[in-house]
Amino acid sequence: MAAPALHAVILAGGAGERFWPASRQRFPKPFLQVVGGRTLLAATLERARRFAARDRVWVVCGREHAAAVRRATRLPAARVLAEPRRRNTAMAVAFAAQHIAARDPDAVLAILPADHHIPDARAFASAIRKAAAAARDRASLVTLGVKPTRADTGYGYIQVGAAADRRHPGLRCARRFVEKPDAARARRYLKRGDYLWNAGIFVFTARAILEETQRCAPELHRALGPLRRAPRARSGAPLERAYRAAPSLPLDVAILERSRRVWTLPVAFHWSDVGTWLSLAEELGVRPGRTRVLDGELLFDEGRGNLVWGDRRAVALLGVEGMAVIDTGDVLLVTKLDRSPDVRAVVASLKRRGRRDVL
């Protein structure tokens, strides 16, 4: 008997708000070309194709981005799952699991955020295959845990415990999920060695995640009712009803932190969620004395250590260090790089003021 098929489920529903003003409601972060010479979505698709056959690659995205995703990925409409509203990752994954299980009841799903940066696609695919084997054999939910290389306060962590079994070397039990720590705790985690970055990359069978949804997230399970009764629906009334009823929760919070079937595969490849202008600057090698420019022209940079996104404009920086200057056609953001996680506050303020024109 052939092994159950491995599907890639790319989650492209995030807003990437901390990447404002480059990331916009109509043109969110997966569509940006910020690192590695192509869009984050294209790079994710390429990684997915290393372990999943073309007809087993799926993208879940907001309905308003479905056409752009189809154009960018050249996936057929049937494999772009358009969400009628944003309900966070638990619902996105549940929708995909339900939909794929209706076609392939033994499907194994690898959940990939569309906006991360993982340069070593080969190591990534190898880890996913290992995780998939464990997910199948043990009917477990396997998370990838990235070995930390610095005391990062911008990531969530997974504390790992005992090894799983000899058939799956490396696999550890996931003892605890912890939210973004403060600097002191992050340093402690780094030192201890049993804390890994939660990369938001998960592998499980469709069956296991739906069972755990029922057990750990009954509200979400109930919301899926209309989709269970119309298992091939990917639009129309059943989907609308399901999304209207669904709670808006991350998969970690809704299920992984509560399930007893969660295991972690530690990985050591380079990974970044490119979550903020600061983390992009780090990816691009910005450091004191070294500025990096994405697009645009840097005319003068006496300060250095900056990140510049120049649109079509030439940029001159004088006495400026550790800054991001992000210049889209219509909006200019100037921020200290170490404040860039707070770009979210700018976006929140614009939302409160109804400034859809710049969101």
Add this chain to the structure above:
Amino acid sequence: MAAPALHAVILAGGAGERFWPASRQRFPKPFLQVVGGRTLLAATLERARRFAARDRVWVVCGREHAAAVRRATRLPAARVLAEPRRRNTAMAVAFAAQHIAARDPDAVLAILPADHHIPDARAFASAIRKAAAAARDRASLVTLGVKPTRADTGYGYIQVGAAADRRHPGLRCARRFVEKPDAARARRYLKRGDYLWNAGIFVFTARAILEETQRCAPELHRALGPLRRAPRARSGAPLERAYRAAPSLPLDVAILERSRRVWTLPVAFHWSDVGTWLSLAEELGVRPGRTRVLDGELLFDEGRGNLVWGDRRAVALLGVEGMAVIDTGDVLLVTKLDRSPDVRAVVASLKRRGRRDVL
């Protein structure tokens, strides 16, 4: 006999380089509307008209700006003196003096830079009239000296000595011109009280300044030869020859520092040369907690204390204080305000690299 006529000579030949990128070779600082609701040139013209009849207002400017000056001021071509090349203020004043003296040998000239900010036009005109009376009676070169209100290191100073005579109350002898001081000396000057800001505003008869040119600046005097022989020329070969031969020196250095006929009229009105983004920020009331915006829209400013020139773009500032963000259509400058005097270095670098497109 009527008193000799008072002419206003507006010097609009400066490059305003420290105001880059708003001030450009084709669109220099006098044409900018930065404070007071109209261009600096228009405000200067209005001040001039308070003490000079319309047909006694002159502008000296670069040939490349003559048409724009005529359009902006509605002065007839005959009163816009176009310099074939930039030769600093000594030559600009000598050219104007020579040219006006050929028509009005007893003319009294008030020399006004076109890019300063003096909100109290009435007090200004009154000071010019006082200075003109002294310049006539004593055949002297009268400079306006502004009573300092802070220990500014961006201005030159005039040390004043004894009072002149009872007919011209307030008039003091000019003992010494000093270049921009360091902070300690500036504080000392402020404390002493006998140091005034050199505002670059001068009043003298055409005859006196030409005599002192001959005595103090013989090279400049020689260069004027072709214009003495063709006293009505304001273009063509005599002007070309004169400008080719003329040294490039400020009036202060070439003549005022050397002449023994220099007096200073202390004035207390508000004056700024709006020389840098920092001095403009001060004029506009930028201070910690208070950002000012010229054009454009400020979407978010959590840092405050910034100066923003937004073009048509909306600007968001996060974690940013004491900065100037100057966004023209094609160029963006981001600088610490206290580094803004060094914008000159940016311009110099662009010149070296032949970047006329952004100069």
